[in-house]
Amino acid sequence: MATGALISFTLNTLCAVVALLTSYYAYRVNRLVANQVVGAISLGFMLLGIGLAVDAGTALVSGQTLVESLHPRVIVLLSAATYLTVQMVAYLVIAIGYARAAYGGQAKTAVPAVLVGAGAVGLYRFSLLSYFVVLILLAFVVFQGLLLHSGQKNRFSSAVLLAFGLILVAHVVLLASVITLGPLLFLIGTGIQFLGFLSLLIFVVRSEVVGPR
Amino acid sequence: MAQGEKQRSVLRINLDILNAVRDEGDAKPTHILYKANLSHERLVKYLDDLTAKGLIEMKQDGENRTYNLTTKGVSFLIEMRRAESFVQGFGLAI
Numbered sequence: 474m475a476t477g478a479l480i481s482f483t484l485n486t487l488c489a490v491v492a493l494l495t496s497y498y499a500y501r502v503n504r505l506v507a508n509q510v511v512g513a514i515s516l517g518f519m520l521l522g523i524g525l526a527v528d529a530g531t532a533l534v535s536g537q538t539l540v541e542s543l544h545p546r547v548i549v550l551l552s553a554a555t556y557l558t559v560q561m562v563a564y565l566v567i568a569i570g571y572a573r574a575a576y577g578g579q580a581k582t583a584v585p586a587v588l589v590g591a592g593a594v595g596l597y598r599f600s601l602l603s604y605f606v607v608l609i610l611l612a613f614v615v616f617q618g619l620l621l622h623s624g625q626k627n628r629f630s631s632a633v634l635l636a637f638g639l640i641l642v643a644h645v646v647l648l649a650s651v652i653t654l655g656p657l658l659f660l661i662g663t664g665i666q667f668l669g670f671l672s673l674l675i676f677v678v679r680s681e682v683v684g685p686r
Numbered sequence: 687m688a689q690g691e692k693q694r695s696v697l698r699i700n701l702d703i704l705n706a707v708r709d710e711g712d713a714k715p716t717h718i719l720y721k722a723n724l725s726h727e728r729l730v731k732y733l734d735d736l737t738a739k740g741l742i743e744m745k746q747d748g749e750n751r752t753y754n755l756t757t758k759g760v761s762f763l764i765e766m767r768r769a770e771s772f773v774q775g776f777g778l779a780i
Contacts, residue, residue, distance in 0.1 A: 498772060499772070501769075502768075502769040502772045502773060505697075505765060505766060505769045506697060506769055506773060506780050507697075508773065508778060508780070510776070510778055511772075511773060511776070511778065514776060617777065618777060621777035622777070630774070630775035630776075632775070633775045633776055633777075676775055677772070679771075680768060680771040680772045680775055681768060681772075
């Protein structure tokens with residue numbers, strides 16, 4: 474297996490574990506508090522975990538990173554498209570959860586529009602579109618987080634804000650890697666994304682073990 | 687997302703009552719009422735609910751009634767503190 478694919482496999486596997494752990498913990502919390510945004514976080518991170526696991530599995534089986542699979546050798550077309558779709562839906566679910574809490578129910582109409590748009594184009598364009606949409610969704614979540622973090626009540630934890638911020642930066646780099654078809658940029662983006670999930674893991678462990686200060 | 691400005695949820699009120707009972711220990715209804723910021727009628731209803739769920743227990747000594755957390759109530763509060771920490775981390779409130 475090529476080094477790039479090995480790194481991609483390792484980091485995405487770890488990210489998938491953290492995402493699924495976050496999803497499970499959010500599910501447990503939601504059973505207690507019955508909050509629709511927590512439900513969206515649980516579902517979103519579950520989808521994200523599955524998507525990351527699919528991408529990790531693709532790298533393992535094909536020996537290629539996602540960006541390398543965008544070249545004409547399209548052996549892993551289906552799994553790459555699956556990962557991109559699931560990732561986009563995952564962030565969409567999280568962002569819609571926040572949007573519905575902030576602005577009411579109208580936000581859910583964005584889901585079919587994005588999916589129809591995504592399905593109408595090829596993998597390369599779909600990758601561009603997917604990373605771009607995820608970028609916008611993450612920017613929305615980070616913006617909401619910044620607003621809450623600077624407010625008086627219901628503060629976003631610094632660790633969660635840092636996590637979403639790093640995942641946002643990662644997707645800027647990942648989008649650039651898709652535009653330039655640069656494997657190195659893709660690995661850097663994957664690495665930054667891993668740091669984001671690491672920050673999320675620190676938050677989840679801290680809230681599980683320590684509880685509120 | 688500014689849920690802190692909204693009316694308290696039932697869960698939030700129950701938590702406020704449980705926290706008041708925990709903080710007082712042998713908590714009198716008037717103290718709980720003051721700490722949980724409830725009318726007497728609503729407090730009685732919530733105390734009955736929590737007693738029925740086995741989260742608090744009432745002790746009657748003559749005319750005096752006091753409340754304490756049960757073991758189940760202590761466990762529930764610990765779970766809820768963790769849940770609250772998680773929820774607050776995402777900028778939300780219970």
